[in-house]
Amino acid sequence: MSSGMLVVLVIAVVVALALLGLLMWPAVRRRRLREKFGPEYDRTLQEAEDRKTAERELAQRERRHAELELRELPQERKEQYLTEWAGVQEQFVDHPAEAVVAADQLVTTIMSERGYPTEGYDQQVADLSVEHANTLGHYRTAHEIATRRDGDGASTEEMRTAIVHYRELFQDLMNGHTTQHTKEAKS
Structure with missing residues (x-):
């Protein structure tokens, strides 16, 4: 050849x-x-x-x-949020609707502290989907129940379900870690 x-x-x-x-x-x-x-x-x-x-x-x-400039939560903040979550669960016994609102607010606060923009639900879902896709369905279900608790009047059982779903995302955000593609938080 x-x-x-x-x-x-x-x-x-x-x-x-x-x-x-x-x-x-x-x-x-x-x-x-x-x-x-x-x-x-x-x-x-x-x-x-x-x-x-x-x-x-x-x-x-x-x-x-x-x-996004995502960051881990410092241990003292994790402990504070765990205490707040326990309070949300205790609140559910006497005031389920308020507990659902508190759970939503707590999850949003943690997202914000970790560096996720929280300007709107659709954007939150899109941003969370990259690193928290496995718990995103829980967040969607909880949010859907939370937004209709006043309108259709979600039942106590539905609100309990919302709390359970919020807990899944709460735990994921608390235990989650940033990926190598995420910028380190600036000091």
Whole structure:
């Protein structure tokens, strides 16, 4: 085989591998997003026009999340929040509706202290989905009950369910850790 044929063969192999990589990239990206976002991937896919739009939305969330300056809670703050959470649970016995509001406020306060923007529920969900996708369904359910407790008049059992769901996100935020893509908090 001549050196000219060998060069052509090498170029053909490189081009074939590049094309294969381009063809496989969407599947690799899809699998990575599905693993990272878990049930949130499927939810976003259902709400979007198509898969490409859904995946673009999730990638956009990752980019925004990477710009957040998330931080761990200091141990003394964790202890304070654990005490506050115990108070929320005690409050539920006599005042369930107020306890649900307090749980929502406490979770929002912790999000804010960790560095998550808290300007609106939809943005909170999008930001949390990157690192807390597995507990996001709990937050959605709790928030839905909390927002209708006055309107439809959520039952005491539904409010108890909301507290249980808020507890899942509360624990995740308390025990969660920032990822390597997250900037360290500035002193």
